[in-house]
Amino acid sequence: MARYTGPKAKISRKFGEPILGPSKALQKKNYAPGMHGRGRKRKQSEYAVQLLEKQKVKYIYGILERQFRALFHRAAVKDGITGENLLKFCEARLDNTVYRLGIAPSRRAARQLVSHKHIVVDGEVVNIPSYSLKPGQIISVREKSKSLEAISTSLSARNAKRYNWVEWDAQQLSGKFISYPERDQIPENVNEQLIVELYSK
Known part of the structure:
Protein backbone atom coordinates (compact mmCIF):
# COMPACT_ATOMS: atom_id res chain seq x y z
CA MET A 1 0.00 0.00 0.00
CA CYS A 90 -6.38 7.32 15.03
CA GLU A 91 -5.05 6.15 18.39
CA ALA A 92 -7.04 2.90 18.14
CA ARG A 93 -5.22 1.85 14.94
CA LEU A 94 -3.18 -1.31 15.42
CA ASP A 95 0.11 0.17 14.22
CA ASN A 96 -0.26 3.14 16.57
CA THR A 97 -1.07 0.89 19.54
CA VAL A 98 1.97 -1.30 18.83
CA TYR A 99 4.02 1.90 18.94
CA ARG A 100 2.34 3.12 22.15
CA LEU A 101 3.04 -0.23 23.83
CA GLY A 102 6.74 0.18 23.07
CA ILE A 103 6.99 -2.90 20.82
CA ALA A 104 8.32 -0.63 18.06
CA PRO A 105 10.34 2.62 18.34
CA SER A 106 8.20 4.49 15.81
CA ARG A 107 4.88 4.21 14.00
CA ARG A 108 6.73 3.38 10.77
CA ALA A 109 8.49 0.48 12.48
CA ALA A 110 5.19 -0.62 14.04
CA ARG A 111 3.53 -0.63 10.61
CA GLN A 112 6.30 -2.88 9.31
CA LEU A 113 5.99 -5.32 12.23
CA VAL A 114 2.24 -5.58 11.66
CA SER A 115 2.60 -5.97 7.87
CA HIS A 116 5.18 -8.76 8.31
CA LYS A 117 2.83 -10.73 10.57
CA HIS A 118 4.74 -10.34 13.83
CA ILE A 119 1.71 -9.08 15.77
CA VAL A 120 -1.25 -11.06 17.08
CA VAL A 121 -4.64 -9.69 18.17
CA ASP A 122 -6.73 -11.92 20.43
CA GLY A 123 -4.69 -14.94 19.33
CA GLU A 124 -5.07 -14.27 15.59
CA VAL A 125 -2.34 -12.87 13.34
CA VAL A 126 -3.39 -9.47 11.95
CA ASN A 127 -1.28 -7.89 9.20
CA ILE A 128 -3.40 -4.79 8.57
CA PRO A 129 -1.80 -1.69 10.14
CA SER A 130 -5.07 0.27 9.95
CA TYR A 131 -6.98 -2.45 11.85
CA SER A 132 -9.20 -0.64 14.36
CA LEU A 133 -8.96 -2.04 17.87
CA LYS A 134 -11.86 -2.28 20.27
CA PRO A 135 -11.56 -1.87 24.06
CA GLY A 136 -10.55 -5.11 25.75
CA GLN A 137 -8.60 -6.59 22.84
CA ILE A 138 -5.20 -8.16 23.56
CA ILE A 139 -2.22 -7.28 21.36
CA SER A 140 0.83 -9.54 21.60
CA VAL A 141 4.03 -10.45 19.82
CA ARG A 142 3.77 -13.64 17.78
CA GLU A 143 5.53 -16.58 19.47
CA LYS A 144 8.01 -17.02 16.59
CA SER A 145 8.83 -13.31 16.66
CA LYS A 146 9.59 -12.87 20.37
CA SER A 147 13.31 -13.31 19.77
CA LEU A 148 13.45 -10.61 17.06
CA GLU A 149 16.25 -8.17 17.79
CA ALA A 150 14.20 -5.16 16.64
CA ILE A 151 11.45 -5.95 19.15
CA SER A 152 13.76 -6.75 22.07
CA THR A 153 15.81 -3.59 21.41
CA SER A 154 12.69 -1.44 21.36
CA LEU A 155 11.32 -3.01 24.55
CA SER A 156 14.63 -2.65 26.39
CA ALA A 157 14.72 1.04 25.44
CA ARG A 158 11.13 1.42 26.60
CA ASN A 159 11.07 4.46 28.83
CA ALA A 160 8.77 5.22 31.71
CA LYS A 161 6.19 6.45 29.21
CA ARG A 162 2.87 5.03 30.22
CA TYR A 163 -0.43 5.64 28.54
CA ASN A 164 -3.62 5.23 30.55
CA TRP A 165 -5.56 3.55 27.76
CA VAL A 166 -3.12 0.65 27.23
CA GLU A 167 -1.39 -1.72 29.64
CA TRP A 168 1.70 -3.88 29.05
CA ASP A 169 2.64 -7.33 30.40
CA ALA A 170 6.42 -7.64 30.05
CA GLN A 171 6.40 -11.35 30.92
CA GLN A 172 3.95 -12.37 28.21
CA LEU A 173 5.03 -9.67 25.74
CA SER A 174 1.41 -8.67 25.36
CA GLY A 175 -0.64 -5.58 25.94
CA LYS A 176 -4.27 -4.65 26.28
CA PHE A 177 -6.19 -1.85 24.61
CA ILE A 178 -8.24 -0.81 27.63
CA SER A 179 -10.31 2.02 26.20
CA TYR A 180 -10.32 4.90 23.76
CA PRO A 181 -8.16 7.70 25.21
CA GLU A 182 -9.58 11.02 26.33
CA ARG A 183 -8.37 14.07 24.42
CA ASP A 184 -6.22 15.37 27.27
CA GLN A 185 -4.40 12.02 27.42
CA ILE A 186 -3.24 12.19 23.78
CA PRO A 187 0.16 13.95 23.75
Whole structure:
Protein backbone atom coordinates (compact mmCIF):
# COMPACT_ATOMS: atom_id res chain seq x y z
CA MET A 1 0.00 0.00 0.00
CA ALA A 2 1.21 3.52 -0.79
CA ARG A 3 2.59 5.61 2.07
CA TYR A 4 4.98 8.50 2.57
CA THR A 5 8.59 7.30 2.25
CA GLY A 6 10.30 10.63 1.64
CA PRO A 7 12.70 12.58 3.87
CA LYS A 8 11.46 12.91 7.46
CA ALA A 9 13.51 16.02 8.28
CA LYS A 10 11.83 17.93 5.45
CA ILE A 11 8.39 17.24 6.91
CA SER A 12 9.53 18.17 10.42
CA ARG A 13 10.88 21.48 9.12
CA LYS A 14 7.65 22.12 7.24
CA PHE A 15 5.63 21.96 10.45
CA GLY A 16 8.35 23.25 12.77
CA GLU A 17 8.15 20.26 15.10
CA PRO A 18 9.50 16.67 15.08
CA ILE A 19 6.27 14.97 14.04
CA LEU A 20 8.06 11.96 12.47
CA GLY A 21 10.51 11.46 15.33
CA PRO A 22 13.49 13.39 16.74
CA SER A 23 15.28 15.47 14.14
CA LYS A 24 18.56 17.43 14.41
CA ALA A 25 17.58 19.31 11.28
CA LEU A 26 15.17 21.43 13.30
CA GLN A 27 18.02 22.74 15.45
CA LYS A 28 20.34 23.39 12.51
CA LYS A 29 17.73 24.82 10.15
CA ASN A 30 14.80 26.20 12.11
CA TYR A 31 13.06 27.46 9.00
CA ALA A 32 10.87 25.85 6.35
CA PRO A 33 12.46 23.71 3.59
CA GLY A 34 12.86 24.88 0.01
CA MET A 35 14.49 27.86 -1.65
CA HIS A 36 11.96 30.26 -0.08
CA GLY A 37 12.18 28.75 3.39
CA ARG A 38 14.14 31.68 4.78
CA GLY A 39 12.14 34.28 2.91
CA ARG A 40 9.47 36.60 4.20
CA LYS A 41 6.61 34.73 5.81
CA ARG A 42 3.30 35.56 4.23
CA LYS A 43 0.14 35.47 6.26
CA GLN A 44 -1.59 32.15 5.65
CA SER A 45 -5.23 31.99 4.71
CA GLU A 46 -7.73 30.27 6.98
CA TYR A 47 -7.96 27.39 4.52
CA ALA A 48 -4.16 26.97 4.42
CA VAL A 49 -3.97 26.75 8.23
CA GLN A 50 -6.75 24.15 8.32
CA LEU A 51 -5.20 22.11 5.51
CA LEU A 52 -1.80 22.17 7.21
CA GLU A 53 -3.33 20.80 10.41
CA LYS A 54 -4.98 17.96 8.50
CA GLN A 55 -1.71 17.12 6.76
CA LYS A 56 0.09 17.11 10.11
CA VAL A 57 -2.28 14.47 11.54
CA LYS A 58 -1.98 12.38 8.37
CA TYR A 59 1.83 12.42 8.62
CA ILE A 60 1.84 11.68 12.37
CA TYR A 61 -0.34 8.58 12.05
CA GLY A 62 0.76 7.56 8.54
CA ILE A 63 -2.71 7.76 7.01
CA LEU A 64 -3.50 8.53 3.38
CA GLU A 65 -6.32 10.79 2.21
CA ARG A 66 -8.93 8.13 1.44
CA GLN A 67 -8.47 6.39 4.80
CA PHE A 68 -8.46 9.70 6.61
CA ARG A 69 -11.71 10.78 4.99
CA ALA A 70 -13.33 7.47 6.01
CA LEU A 71 -12.08 7.91 9.58
CA PHE A 72 -13.50 11.43 9.67
CA HIS A 73 -16.88 10.16 8.49
CA ARG A 74 -16.88 7.55 11.28
CA ALA A 75 -15.98 10.25 13.79
CA ALA A 76 -18.73 12.57 12.51
CA VAL A 77 -21.55 10.02 12.85
CA LYS A 78 -20.42 8.83 16.29
CA ASP A 79 -21.82 10.50 19.41
CA GLY A 80 -19.52 13.05 20.96
CA ILE A 81 -17.17 15.74 19.66
CA THR A 82 -16.12 14.98 16.07
CA GLY A 83 -12.51 16.18 16.40
CA GLU A 84 -11.90 14.19 19.56
CA ASN A 85 -13.54 11.10 18.04
CA LEU A 86 -11.20 11.42 15.06
CA LEU A 87 -8.09 11.37 17.25
CA LYS A 88 -9.48 8.48 19.30
CA PHE A 89 -9.92 6.42 16.13
CA CYS A 90 -6.38 7.32 15.03
CA GLU A 91 -5.05 6.15 18.39
CA ALA A 92 -7.04 2.90 18.14
CA ARG A 93 -5.22 1.85 14.94
CA LEU A 94 -3.18 -1.31 15.42
CA ASP A 95 0.11 0.17 14.22
CA ASN A 96 -0.26 3.14 16.57
CA THR A 97 -1.07 0.89 19.54
CA VAL A 98 1.97 -1.30 18.83
CA TYR A 99 4.02 1.90 18.94
CA ARG A 100 2.34 3.12 22.15
CA LEU A 101 3.04 -0.23 23.83
CA GLY A 102 6.74 0.18 23.07
CA ILE A 103 6.99 -2.90 20.82
CA ALA A 104 8.32 -0.63 18.06
CA PRO A 105 10.34 2.62 18.34
CA SER A 106 8.20 4.49 15.81
CA ARG A 107 4.88 4.21 14.00
CA ARG A 108 6.73 3.38 10.77
CA ALA A 109 8.49 0.48 12.48
CA ALA A 110 5.19 -0.62 14.04
CA ARG A 111 3.53 -0.63 10.61
CA GLN A 112 6.30 -2.88 9.31
CA LEU A 113 5.99 -5.32 12.23
CA VAL A 114 2.24 -5.58 11.66
CA SER A 115 2.60 -5.97 7.87
CA HIS A 116 5.18 -8.76 8.31
CA LYS A 117 2.83 -10.73 10.57
CA HIS A 118 4.74 -10.34 13.83
CA ILE A 119 1.71 -9.08 15.77
CA VAL A 120 -1.25 -11.06 17.08
CA VAL A 121 -4.64 -9.69 18.17
CA ASP A 122 -6.73 -11.92 20.43
CA GLY A 123 -4.69 -14.94 19.33
CA GLU A 124 -5.07 -14.27 15.59
CA VAL A 125 -2.34 -12.87 13.34
CA VAL A 126 -3.39 -9.47 11.95
CA ASN A 127 -1.28 -7.89 9.20
CA ILE A 128 -3.40 -4.79 8.57
CA PRO A 129 -1.80 -1.69 10.14
CA SER A 130 -5.07 0.27 9.95
CA TYR A 131 -6.98 -2.45 11.85
CA SER A 132 -9.20 -0.64 14.36
CA LEU A 133 -8.96 -2.04 17.87
CA LYS A 134 -11.86 -2.28 20.27
CA PRO A 135 -11.56 -1.87 24.06
CA GLY A 136 -10.55 -5.11 25.75
CA GLN A 137 -8.60 -6.59 22.84
CA ILE A 138 -5.20 -8.16 23.56
CA ILE A 139 -2.22 -7.28 21.36
CA SER A 140 0.83 -9.54 21.60
CA VAL A 141 4.03 -10.45 19.82
CA ARG A 142 3.77 -13.64 17.78
CA GLU A 143 5.53 -16.58 19.47
CA LYS A 144 8.01 -17.02 16.59
CA SER A 145 8.83 -13.31 16.66
CA LYS A 146 9.59 -12.87 20.37
CA SER A 147 13.31 -13.31 19.77
CA LEU A 148 13.45 -10.61 17.06
CA GLU A 149 16.25 -8.17 17.79
CA ALA A 150 14.20 -5.16 16.64
CA ILE A 151 11.45 -5.95 19.15
CA SER A 152 13.76 -6.75 22.07
CA THR A 153 15.81 -3.59 21.41
CA SER A 154 12.69 -1.44 21.36
CA LEU A 155 11.32 -3.01 24.55
CA SER A 156 14.63 -2.65 26.39
CA ALA A 157 14.72 1.04 25.44
CA ARG A 158 11.13 1.42 26.60
CA ASN A 159 11.07 4.46 28.83
CA ALA A 160 8.77 5.22 31.71
CA LYS A 161 6.19 6.45 29.21
CA ARG A 162 2.87 5.03 30.22
CA TYR A 163 -0.43 5.64 28.54
CA ASN A 164 -3.62 5.23 30.55
CA TRP A 165 -5.56 3.55 27.76
CA VAL A 166 -3.12 0.65 27.23
CA GLU A 167 -1.39 -1.72 29.64
CA TRP A 168 1.70 -3.88 29.05
CA ASP A 169 2.64 -7.33 30.40
CA ALA A 170 6.42 -7.64 30.05
CA GLN A 171 6.40 -11.35 30.92
CA GLN A 172 3.95 -12.37 28.21
CA LEU A 173 5.03 -9.67 25.74
CA SER A 174 1.41 -8.67 25.36
CA GLY A 175 -0.64 -5.58 25.94
CA LYS A 176 -4.27 -4.65 26.28
CA PHE A 177 -6.19 -1.85 24.61
CA ILE A 178 -8.24 -0.81 27.63
CA SER A 179 -10.31 2.02 26.20
CA TYR A 180 -10.32 4.90 23.76
CA PRO A 181 -8.16 7.70 25.21
CA GLU A 182 -9.58 11.02 26.33
CA ARG A 183 -8.37 14.07 24.42
CA ASP A 184 -6.22 15.37 27.27
CA GLN A 185 -4.40 12.02 27.42
CA ILE A 186 -3.24 12.19 23.78
CA PRO A 187 0.16 13.95 23.75
CA GLU A 188 0.18 15.00 20.07
CA ASN A 189 0.18 18.74 19.44
CA VAL A 190 -2.88 18.92 17.19
CA ASN A 191 -5.76 21.37 16.87
CA GLU A 192 -8.43 18.93 15.70
CA GLN A 193 -11.10 21.64 15.51
CA LEU A 194 -9.34 23.09 12.44
CA ILE A 195 -9.77 19.74 10.65
CA VAL A 196 -13.49 19.66 11.50
CA GLU A 197 -13.85 23.19 10.11
CA LEU A 198 -12.01 22.17 6.94
CA TYR A 199 -14.34 19.26 6.25
CA SER A 200 -17.38 21.37 7.14
CA LYS A 201 -16.79 23.75 4.22
